[in-house]
Amino acid sequence: MSSPRRPWPKAVLFDLDDTLWPIAPVILEAEQILFAWLRENAPRVAQQYTIETLRQARLELLARQPEFQLDLGALRRAGLIAAFEQAGEDSAKVELAMIEFFAARNAVIPYDDVLPGLLRLKGRVSIGSVTNGNADLQTIGLARHFDASVSAPAFGVAKPNAAIFLECCRQLGVAPGEAVYVGDDLRLDVHGAQRAGLRAVWMNRTGQVNYMPDEVKPDAEVHDLDGLLDWLKREHG
Numbered sequence: 001m002s003s004p005r006r007p008w009p010k011a012v013l014f015d016l017d018d019t020l021w022p023i024a025p026v027i028l029e030a031e032q033i034l035f036a037w038l039r040e041n042a043p044r045v046a047q048q049y050t051i052e053t054l055r056q057a058r059l060e061l062l063a064r065q066p067e068f069q070l071d072l073g074a075l076r077r078a079g080l081i082a083a084f085e086q087a088g089e090d091s092a093k094v095e096l097a098m099i100e101f102f103a104a105r106n107a108v109i110p111y112d113d114v115l116p117g118l119l120r121l122k123g124r125v126s127i128g129s130v131t132n133g134n135a136d137l138q139t140i141g142l143a144r145h146f147d148a149s150v151s152a153p154a155f156g157v158a159k160p161n162a163a164i165f166l167e168c169c170r171q172l173g174v175a176p177g178e179a180v181y182v183g184d185d186l187r188l189d190v191h192g193a194q195r196a197g198l199r200a201v202w203m204n205r206t207g208q209v210n211y212m213p214d215e216v217k218p219d220a221e222v223h224d225l226d227g228l229l230d231w232l233k234r235e236h237g
Contacts, residue, residue: 005235005236005237006235006236006237007236007237008124008125008232008236008237009125009178009179009180009199009232009236010125010126010172010174010178010179011125011126011127011128011147011169011172011174011178011179011180012121012125012126012127012128012179012180012181012182012228012232013127013128013129013130013165013168013169013172013179013180013181013182013193013198014127014128014129014130014181014182014183015129015130015131015159015181015182015183015184015185015188015189015203016129016131016133016135016137017131017133017135018184018185018205019182019183019184019189019203019205020110020111020114020142021108021109021110021111021114022108022109022111023108023133026104026105026107026108027105029104029107030101030104030105030107031051031055031101032051033100033101033104034097034100034101034104035050035051035054037096037097037100038097041093041096041097042084042087042089042090042093042097044087044088044089045080045083045084045087045089047087048083048086048087049083049087054079054080054083057079057082057083058075058076058079061075061078061079061082062075069158070132070152070153070156070157070158071134071152071153072133072134072153073098073102073134073153074153076098076101077094077098080094080097080098081094102134102136102139103139105134105135106135106136106139106140108135108140110140110142111205111224111225113224113225113226114142114225115142115145116225117224117225117226117228117229118142118145118225119145120225120229121225121229122145126147126148126172126173126174127145127146127147128146128147128148128149128150128168128169128171128172128179129146129148129149129150129168130149130150130151130159130164130165130168130181131149131150131151131152132151132152132158132159132188133151133152134151134153135151137149147171147172148168148171148172149168150164150167150168150171152164155167159185159188159189159192160187160188160189160191160192160195161192162192162195162196162197165181165192165193165196165198166196166197169198175197176196176197176198177197177198179198179199180198180199180200180201180219180232181193181198181199181200181201182200182201182203182222182228183200183201183202183203184202184203184204184205186202186210186211186212186216186218187212187216189202189203190202190216190218191212191215191216194216194219199219200218200219201218201219201220201221201222201228201231202218202220202221202222203222203223203224203228204221204222204223205223205224207223220235
């Protein structure tokens, strides 16, 4: 006899970068666009630095001030301010540079399964997002599909801390045990969500191997939102 299926979760929460769209190529492109802007508008910075040396300076700043881990946009801004001052450029222009960068950083292209998957979930569950990044769902054009969105830069706490998962559950009005979290990172997403009392699905789009099998056991492993929906239907009455 098969075991009784559990009721559907009341909410499904998603990580964003590398779960709903690939982020590495977008960041690389955004850095190229930003550097082209610097060549045009802050030439002394572009003469003294390269994309690589700006990145290196950011990493050194992060090592000195690890609190920037909560907001990589703030880290990038602080790095640019230091570079502008060093090069003798007007650091008032940094905000314009950041606008340029963020526009390019949010020019993401969701995986093909994302929009159909979100539409299939809508109405069955509340949908939330929990991210350590600074993706802007409004700019990306997906905000209307989400009932709550919590980001580490705005909330002040990052995954895998339980508080950020619990905040999204609170905003959605569900208990952690009534929610499923979906993300690509075993430690931050799967382990973090489970420790906060949610079930966690590993979104493994690239066929990685679980490198922490003794510590992290996802409730399910899927390759796309179709797989997530199949699992939800199989597991729940």
